[in-house]
Amino acid sequence: MFMPSVVFIALLVGIPFVLAVLYAFSDARIGGTSFHFVGFENFRSILHSPSFRKALQNSIVFTLCAQAIVIVCSNILAIALEKPFRGRGFVRFLILLPWVAPVSLGTIGWKWILDSIYSVITWVLVALHVYKPYSAPMWLGEPHLAMASVVLVHCWRLIPFSTVIMLAGRSAIPREIPEAAAIDGAGFWRTLFQINIPMMTPILSVAVLFGIIFTFTDMTVVYILTAGGPFDSTQTLPSLAFATGIAGSDLAAGAAISLFLVPVLVAVAYLMLRVAHRAEVV
Amino acid sequence: MSARGAARRGAARAMHVFVLVFFTGLLAFPFFWMVIAAFKQNIDLYTVENNPFKFNLPPTLDHIRLLFGETRFVRWLGNTALVGAIVVAITLLLAVPAAYSLTRLTGRWGERLGIGIFLTYLIPPTLLFIPMSRVVAILGLQDTIWSVVLVYPTMTIPFSIWLLMGFFKSIPKELEDAAMVDGLTRFGAFLKLVVPISVSGILTVVIFSFTLVTQEFVYALTFISPESNQMVGVGIPIFLVRGDVYFWGSLMAACLVASLPIAVLYNLFLDRFIAGFTVGSIK
Numbered sequence: 001m002f003m004p005s006v007v008f009i010a011l012l013v014g015i016p017f018v019l020a021v022l023y024a025f026s027d028a029r030i031g032g033t034s035f036h037f038v039g040f041e042n043f044r045s046i047l048h049s050p051s052f053r054k055a056l057q058n059s060i061v062f063t064l065c066a067q068a069i070v071i072v073c074s075n076i077l078a079i080a081l082e083k084p085f086r087g088r089g090f091v092r093f094l095i096l097l098p099w100v101a102p103v104s105l106g107t108i109g110w111k112w113i114l115d116s117i118y119s120v121i122t123w124v125l126v127a128l129h130v131y132k133p134y135s136a137p138m139w140l141g142e143p144h145l146a147m148a149s150v151v152l153v154h155c156w157r158l159i160p161f162s163t164v165i166m167l168a169g170r171s172a173i174p175r176e177i178p179e180a181a182a183i184d185g186a187g188f189w190r191t192l193f194q195i196n197i198p199m200m201t202p203i204l205s206v207a208v209l210f211g212i213i214f215t216f217t218d219m220t221v222v223y224i225l226t227a228g229g230p231f232d233s234t235q236t237l238p239s240l241a242f243a244t245g246i247a248g249s250d251l252a253a254g255a256a257i258s259l260f261l262v263p264v265l266v267a268v269a270y271l272m273l274r275v276a277h278r279a280e281v282v
Numbered sequence: 283m284s285a286r287g288a289a290r291r292g293a294a295r296a297m298h299v300f301v302l303v304f305f306t307g308l309l310a311f312p313f314f315w316m317v318i319a320a321f322k323q324n325i326d327l328y329t330v331e332n333n334p335f336k337f338n339l340p341p342t343l344d345h346i347r348l349l350f351g352e353t354r355f356v357r358w359l360g361n362t363a364l365v366g367a368i369v370v371a372i373t374l375l376l377a378v379p380a381a382y383s384l385t386r387l388t389g390r391w392g393e394r395l396g397i398g399i400f401l402t403y404l405i406p407p408t409l410l411f412i413p414m415s416r417v418v419a420i421l422g423l424q425d426t427i428w429s430v431v432l433v434y435p436t437m438t439i440p441f442s443i444w445l446l447m448g449f450f451k452s453i454p455k456e457l458e459d460a461a462m463v464d465g466l467t468r469f470g471a472f473l474k475l476v477v478p479i480s481v482s483g484i485l486t487v488v489i490f491s492f493t494l495v496t497q498e499f500v501y502a503l504t505f506i507s508p509e510s511n512q513m514v515g516v517g518i519p520i521f522l523v524r525g526d527v528y529f530w531g532s533l534m535a536a537c538l539v540a541s542l543p544i545a546v547l548y549n550l551f552l553d554r555f556i557a558g559f560t561v562g563s564i565k
């Protein structure tokens with residue numbers, strides 16, 4: 001009875017994956033009929049291209065920065081949300097909005113907030129006399145600010161997800177342990193670092209591993225917010241693969257760029273299994 | 283109670299409130315900002331000197347009218363609902379029997395195969411979209427909603443099987459054995475006994491699959507180019523922009539209309555999704 005599912009997935013994931021590898025070693029183009037194997041030619045030219053190096057570097061930087069910020073913020077937020085208070089359900093709904101609303105639509109909201117002329121952030125800064133009118137920077141128009149904006153939107157989207165996972169992790173800690181620690185005189189920080197965080201390690205790693213996948217392989221945020229610009233400064237591996245393989249019709253090079261995601265995916269899958277194994281489900 | 287203790291408690295409470303207000307404000311702000319923009323007149327929206335936090339001119343319904351009257355927005359909503367319904371049906375048809383048989387498989391193989399299937403959920407669209415676009419073209423599905431109908435179940439089925447396995451595992455096998463002794467076939471026992479008990483699990487799968495259809499962007503962007511065949515998540519950010527002109531008011535209204543119902547639904551089933559995500563790393 002599980003065969004139909006297995007066959008469906010094997011066909012529609014397996015065949016494209018094999019094709020991706022074949023393309024990466026070929027000279028396939030959209031609209032072209034030629035198909036020759038060219039060995040490592042695509043990889044050689046990709047590794048020499050500055051935009052690829054920038055994209056690889058960006059993917060890593062975006063992922064690491066976003067994860068670091070998300071872990072800290074979601075931990076703080078999970079602690080604040082743990083005890084019941086009036087209106088907690090509604091607050092939880094508001095906090096979850098960035099995660100449950102479609103990514104592309106939330107990102108368009110940020111594009112309006114970060115608009116070059118009508119940005120609300122610019123207005124506030126001008127009102128506070130930080131900048132003179134019309135002299136504020138364009139948030140998405142300058143490389144470093146654009147990179148910071150992409151990281152910001154990733155954090156904004158992942159904090160809710162990470163927070164609910166942390167909440168689940170905290171609620172799984174038996175009450176008696178932190179209570180006993182409090183009686184023994186452990187303060188807030190000591191309980192946090194010596195009891196809560198160590199006991200939450202498996203679930204914390206689940207949150208981090210999913211977070212890495214969601215950020216490293218994401219193209220939507222970059223594509224909508226900056227389209228990789230200005231001057232490729234926010235291009236990531238997936239967005240470069242799209243720009244090259246689909247928009248630029250060079251299937252072979254695009255497929256080769258996508259394949260650079262594989263090592264990260266394999267590593268994450270391996271770690272995920274380790275976590276599950278330690279929790280004795282496998 | 284010492285004065286110092288009281289002061290400390292007060293500080294802790296102030297900190298608590300500050301953290302909640304700060305994060306809620308930050309996370310919900312883009313949606314608040316959408317509401318403001320959706321009802322503002324254009325002159326108000328595009329005057330740099332105006333205070334953007336208040337309505338300097340009376341609110342208007344023009345953007346909503348434009349959105350529903352002069353764009354393909356309603357069509358996109360319809361496309362998305364149709365694709366969502368078909369993908370949900372395909373997912374249930376394939377994932378429910380698969381999850382059931384995997385949980386009832388003797389030995390450890392069911393569990394292992396289940397985890398293997400779950401891991402395919404980690405494969406992102408950005409890895410496969412280039413060859414997938416060729417597969418879709420060869421099948422003649424390019425530029426139609428059927429392209430995404432074909433591909434989305436590869437993303438919904440793995441996670442759904444995983445979620446459902448968790449539900450089916452909690453049903454004692456003896457219950458089915460008893461039903462089979464009473465003359466039901468295994469399939470009959472499954473249909474009349476297991477499915478009704480697992481309604482909430484099946485509902486979770488329905489919501490999960492439907493929201494995934496509304497949230498996906500990469501495949502829909504790659505496969506479908508005509509404006510009238512778009513899914514809502516691609517149509518809004520790509521086709522409500524003409525050249526370099528962004529129709530911000532209508533854009534923001536569209537984002538709100540399309541995301542709020544999904545957000546409410548997802549919120550209701552959140553705890554179950556989280557149980558699936560945590561891969562059994564909490565007991």
